[in-house]
Amino acid sequence: MSTLPLREAARAVILDADQRILLLRYDENGGFWATPGGSLEPGEDYPTAALRELGEELGAKDVLLSGEIAERRREHPVGGRRVQQIEKYFLVRASSDALDASRATQTDNIRASRWWPLDELRSTTETVYPLGLVDVVADVLTKGLPREPALLH
Structure with a gap:
C-alpha cells in the first residue's frame, strides 16, 4: 500500500469588526466557499505561508495572525492527484480596508469573495469548507483563542 504525498497548507479565518467571516x-x-490560504513553500512555516497567501490572494497588507484555531487532516485530490493534506487555520482580524484585490498577485481561480455573518453560514445551502468552521468561530468569539486547535473534518 503506497503512502500519499503530504501537502501542508495554511488557511486564514478572517473576521471583520461585525464578526463576519x-x-x-x-x-x-x-x-464551494472556503477560507483563503494554500500550500506551504519549501522552508516556510504555517504562519508565514498564511500571511503570504493573504497577500497573494487578497492583496492583504499589515494583517496579524491572532493564533491557530483549528486543524484539518484529510485525503483529497489536488491538481489531479490524491494527497494527504494537513491544514492549519489561523484567526485574522481585519477590515476590508486591509484587503485590496487590485494588489492580489495570485487569485488561484477565485470567482468571488463575500463577508458572511455566522447566522447566514449556519443556514446556507451552499457548500462551505471546512465543515464545522461556524462552530469553531462561534467558540472563539465566546471563549477566546483555544489552548489547542479544534480538529475539523
Whole structure:
C-alpha cells in the first residue's frame, strides 16, 4: 500500500469588526466557499505561508495572525492527484480596508469573495469548507483563542 504525498497548507479565518467571516468562492467540484490560504513553500512555516497567501490572494497588507484555531487532516485530490493534506487555520482580524484585490498577485481561480455573518453560514445551502468552521468561530468569539486547535473534518 503506497503512502500519499503530504501537502501542508495554511488557511486564514478572517473576521471583520461585525464578526463576519470572509470566504472565497471557487467553481471546481460543483462550486464551494472556503477560507483563503494554500500550500506551504519549501522552508516556510504555517504562519508565514498564511500571511503570504493573504497577500497573494487578497492583496492583504499589515494583517496579524491572532493564533491557530483549528486543524484539518484529510485525503483529497489536488491538481489531479490524491494527497494527504494537513491544514492549519489561523484567526485574522481585519477590515476590508486591509484587503485590496487590485494588489492580489495570485487569485488561484477565485470567482468571488463575500463577508458572511455566522447566522447566514449556519443556514446556507451552499457548500462551505471546512465543515464545522461556524462552530469553531462561534467558540472563539465566546471563549477566546483555544489552548489547542479544534480538529475539523
